[in-house]
Amino acid sequence: MNLLVVGTVAFDAIETPFGKTDKIIGGAATYICLSSSFFTNKLNLVSVVGEDFPKETIKMLQNKSVNTSGLQIKKGEKTFFWSGKYHNDMNSRDTLDTQLNVLENFNPIVPIELKDSEFLMLGNLMPSIQKKVLDQMTKRPKLIVLDTMNYWMDHFIEDLKESLKEVDVLTINDEEARQLAQEHSLVKAAKIILSMGPKCLIIKKGEHGALLFNNDEIFFAPALPLEDVFDPTGAGDSFAGGFIGYLAKTNDISFQNMKRAVIHGSAMASFCVEKFGTQRLTEISQEDIDARINEFTNLVKF
Amino acid sequence: MNLLVVGTVAFDAIETPFGKTDKIIGGAATYICLSSSFFTNKLNLVSVVGEDFPKETIKMLQNKSVNTSGLQIKKGEKTFFWSGKYHNDMNSRDTLDTQLNVLENFNPIVPIELKDSEFLMLGNLMPSIQKKVLDQMTKRPKLIVLDTMNYWMDHFIEDLKESLKEVDVLTINDEEARQLAQEHSLVKAAKIILSMGPKCLIIKKGEHGALLFNNDEIFFAPALPLEDVFDPTGAGDSFAGGFIGYLAKTNDISFQNMKRAVIHGSAMASFCVEKFGTQRLTEISQEDIDARINEFTNLVKF
Numbered sequence: 001m002n003l004l005v006v007g008t009v010a011f012d013a014i015e016t017p018f019g020k021t022d023k024i025i026g027g028a029a030t031y032i033c034l035s036s037s038f039f040t041n042k043l044n045l046v047s048v049v050g051e052d053f054p055k056e057t058i059k060m061l062q063n064k065s066v067n068t069s070g071l072q073i074k075k076g077e078k079t080f081f082w083s084g085k086y087h088n089d090m091n092s093r094d095t096l097d098t099q100l101n102v103l104e105n106f107n108p109i110v111p112i113e114l115k116d117s118e119f120l121m122l123g124n125l126m127p128s129i130q131k132k133v134l135d136q137m138t139k140r141p142k143l144i145v146l147d148t149m150n151y152w153m154d155h156f157i158e159d160l161k162e163s164l165k166e167v168d169v170l171t172i173n174d175e176e177a178r179q180l181a182q183e184h185s186l187v188k189a190a191k192i193i194l195s196m197g198p199k200c201l202i203i204k205k206g207e208h209g210a211l212l213f214n215n216d217e218i219f220f221a222p223a224l225p226l227e228d229v230f231d232p233t234g235a236g237d238s239f240a241g242g243f244i245g246y247l248a249k250t251n252d253i254s255f256q257n258m259k260r261a262v263i264h265g266s267a268m269a270s271f272c273v274e275k276f277g278t279q280r281l282t283e284i285s286q287e288d289i290d291a292r293i294n295e296f297t298n299l300v301k302f
Numbered sequence: 303m304n305l306l307v308v309g310t311v312a313f314d315a316i317e318t319p320f321g322k323t324d325k326i327i328g329g330a331a332t333y334i335c336l337s338s339s340f341f342t343n344k345l346n347l348v349s350v351v352g353e354d355f356p357k358e359t360i361k362m363l364q365n366k367s368v369n370t371s372g373l374q375i376k377k378g379e380k381t382f383f384w385s386g387k388y389h390n391d392m393n394s395r396d397t398l399d400t401q402l403n404v405l406e407n408f409n410p411i412v413p414i415e416l417k418d419s420e421f422l423m424l425g426n427l428m429p430s431i432q433k434k435v436l437d438q439m440t441k442r443p444k445l446i447v448l449d450t451m452n453y454w455m456d457h458f459i460e461d462l463k464e465s466l467k468e469v470d471v472l473t474i475n476d477e478e479a480r481q482l483a484q485e486h487s488l489v490k491a492a493k494i495i496l497s498m499g500p501k502c503l504i505i506k507k508g509e510h511g512a513l514l515f516n517n518d519e520i521f522f523a524p525a526l527p528l529e530d531v532f533d534p535t536g537a538g539d540s541f542a543g544g545f546i547g548y549l550a551k552t553n554d555i556s557f558q559n560m561k562r563a564v565i566h567g568s569a570m571a572s573f574c575v576e577k578f579g580t581q582r583l584t585e586i587s588q589e590d591i592d593a594r595i596n597e598f599t600n601l602v603k604f
Contacts, residue, residue: 089486184391187529208510211527220524220601225513227489259604299522300602302561 001142002042003248004114005032006133007123007237008103009047009071013083014276016090016231024277025057026082028123028147031234034281035241035268036121037064038289039249044114046070046133048102050078060282070111074102090229091206110136119248121240122146122167127159134166143253145169145244146198147236150176165197168253171240173204186211187218200258202243204236212262214255221262222299224270224292231276235269238281242268267292303444304344305550306416307334308435309425309539310405311349311373315385316578318392318533326579327359328384330425330449333536336583337543337570338423339366340591341551346416348372348435350404352380362584372413376404392531393508412438421550423542424448424469429461436468445555447471447546448500449538452478467499470555473542475506488513489520502560504545506538514564516557523564524601526572526594533578537571540583544570569594 012026029047036043044067051073058068083097108129116139122130124147134144146167152160153176164170170193174186180196181189186203190213193201203211207229212219243265247253250260267289274280314328331349338345346369353375360370385399410431418441424432426449436446448469454462455478466472472495476488482498483491488505492515495503505513509531514521545567549555552562569591576582 185529187527205510208507209524218527218601219604220527221604222511222522222524222602225489225520225522227487256604263604299520300524302521302523302558302565 001040001118001248001251002044002114002116003036003040003119003121003244004044004046004110004117004141005029005036005121005123005241006046006108006130007032007121007125008080009045009049009053010080010082012081012233012277013097014231014233015085015096016276017086017088018228018230019276021276023081025054026233026277027080028125028234028237030061030278031237031272031281032121032123032241032244033061033066034064034278035238035272036245036248037066038268038286039242039245039264041065042248043067043245044070044111044117046108046110046114048072048074048106048108049080050074050102051076053079070109070114072109077102084233086232090232108133108136115139118142118251119244120144121244122163123237123240124149127152127156127163131159131163134163143168143244143247145171145240147171147240148176150179153179161196167198169200169202169258170198171202171204171236171243173206173236177201177203200255202262204239206232206235210239210262210266212258217255219255219259219262221259221266222296223266224295224299226270226273229273232273233277235272238272239265239269241265263293263296264289267296303342303420303550303553304346304416304418305338305342305421305423305546306346306348306412306419306443307331307338307423307425307543308348308410308432309334309423309427310382311347311351311355312382312384314535314579315383315399316533316535317387317398319388319390320530320532321578323578325383327356328535328579329382330427330536330539332363332580333539333574333583334423334425334543334546335363335368336366336580337540337574338547338550339368340570340588341544341547341566343367344550345369345547346372346413346419348410348412348416350374350376350408350410351382352376352404353378355381372411372416374411379404386535388534392534410435410438417441420444420553421546422446423546424465425539425542426451429454429458429465433461433465436465445470445546445549447473447542449473449542450478452481455481463498469500471502471504471560472500473504473506473538473545475508475538479503479505502557504564506541508534508537512541512564512568514560519557521557521561521564523561523568524598525568526597526601528572528575531575534575535579537574540574541567541571543567565595565598566591569598
């Protein structure tokens with residue numbers, strides 16, 4: 001099934017207790033595509049970069065079967081840049097610099113042949129931009145997954161609530177769930193959020209795993225206990241990519257299959273954090289993924 | 303198999319965002335015994351209370367097949383009292399008052415017929431008192447489980463390390479594991495702690511579940527997502543009681559069976575937090591426990 005991924009392709013500069021990078025490749029859609037590419041080769045990207053973005057990286061994505069016909073390259077402009085520093089516990093970070101650049105006036109254009117994509121992943125972006133993509137679809141996708149963050153809840157909550165009415169699965173972290181629902185209990189917060197529109201909610205709890213809610217059921221996926229979390233950047237996007245990639249591959253959006261998709265997403269996130277940036281996602285093999293899924297299975301089996 | 307439980311029997315006064323209690327029954331050994339009593343009737347308590355401790359509570363424990371011959375009742379003295387207030391997130395609390403009373407000079411005496419107990423649960427107590435119990439055993443128990451807390455690590459770390467050399471399973475929370483190992487990564491911390499003596503380590507993460515480590519394997523048990531955590535007091539002790547109670551009942555201390563024991567412990571903890579103090583543990587039935595074990599099974603099945 002065709003999977004359409006919309007989100008940022010960017011430069012990041014990251015500092016963690018383990019080290020520091022110069023400008024490296026980042027962006028939600030980059031992580032999502034790399035992660036999804038292990039599950040489907042009908043993968044299509046809608047995003048924007050500046051003239052400064054390396055051709056080799058676009059080539060690398062294409063080599064992973066990512067169709068980049070929806071990737072706008074803005075002449076004379078610069079790519080979105082984010083820089084951040086993680087605290088010692090790796091659960092929190094400070095943003096050191098944000099340069100929107102091409103993102104400031106990003107007008108996403110879905111190529112005509114992708115307007116009927118069956119699977120749509122709206123990566124973390126300004127809600128009004130996510131909405132513009134929804135409005136361009138000529139056929140209601142079989143599954144729409146939306147990722148967002150606290151910043152949009154702080155400043156564009158009404159736009160976000162509009163989009164939420166149209167999506168199937170929302171992925172946010174625990175603090176964002178509490179903020180969106182204005183409720184501390186995650187179980188109660190999930191009920192409130194599901195009443196806003198999404199059929200399913202995934203609450204990502206980082207090292208504490210992820211919860212998948214629908215109206216009647218809860219599923220819990222653990223995080224793999226790792227010796228070191230080297231760099232958490234992109235873990236949530238890698239999760240989303242594995243999740244929707246697995247669903248697109250299997251073309252089964254039942255709750256039972258979503259559970260398996262959450263485990264696959266968790267596996268992809270567990271790889272992502274092992275090295276800086278996207279590096280680990282470009283190294284691993286299908287065998288590595290299979291072995292890790294096995295580890296997840298054994299971790300909770302009793 | 304005979305299960306010997308050593309720990310405090312106490313009065314608590316608790317304040318949570320949901321309400322406030324006067325003096326109610328508390329104490330690590332009380333929770334452990336109530337929880338274990340669902341799994342074994344060869345249950346024996348070694349503890350101390352003052353003359354002010356209600357006879358009905360001792361009677362209630364006896365009705366739950368707890369042998370109280372090792373419970374010292376100190377004439378003219380008062381029972382240990384603790385008072386605390388939980389913060390809004392329920393993950394942290396302030397101690398408002400601690401009155402050691404009978405605990406100040408507690409000299410645990412293991413009745414002669416219990417000195418060869420097969421299962422020994424050393425509830426959270428001053429390490430030197432836990433050690434005194436170990437020294438009275440005439441036969442090495444089949445399984446020794448020790449629970450402790452940060453306070454003893456702050457003030458009596460050498461005594462604690464002495465006891466750790468002799469125990470099979472240590473149960474502590476995540477922050478305590480980090481403190482004991484002087485290492486932030488829980489996976490690395492577990493390795494360090496296992497090198498101190500225990501064959502197994504259980505790291506309790508409250509609402510985030512529990513991890514069971516031995517040298518080669520990790521098992522993860524989720525916490526049940528609850529609408530409300532009403533009062534976390536005694537959750538760790540209820541966990542320990544369910545854990546060792548299940549092992550004593552099945553008389554199987556293999557790692558495979560310990561996984562099941564962790565799930566049973568988690569189930570007992572999930573009941574404990576539903577009402578103030580020990581109340582919920584005195585209400586539930588075997589059917590309630592079976593149903594909850596089922597919920598845990600379904601929560602992670604994919």
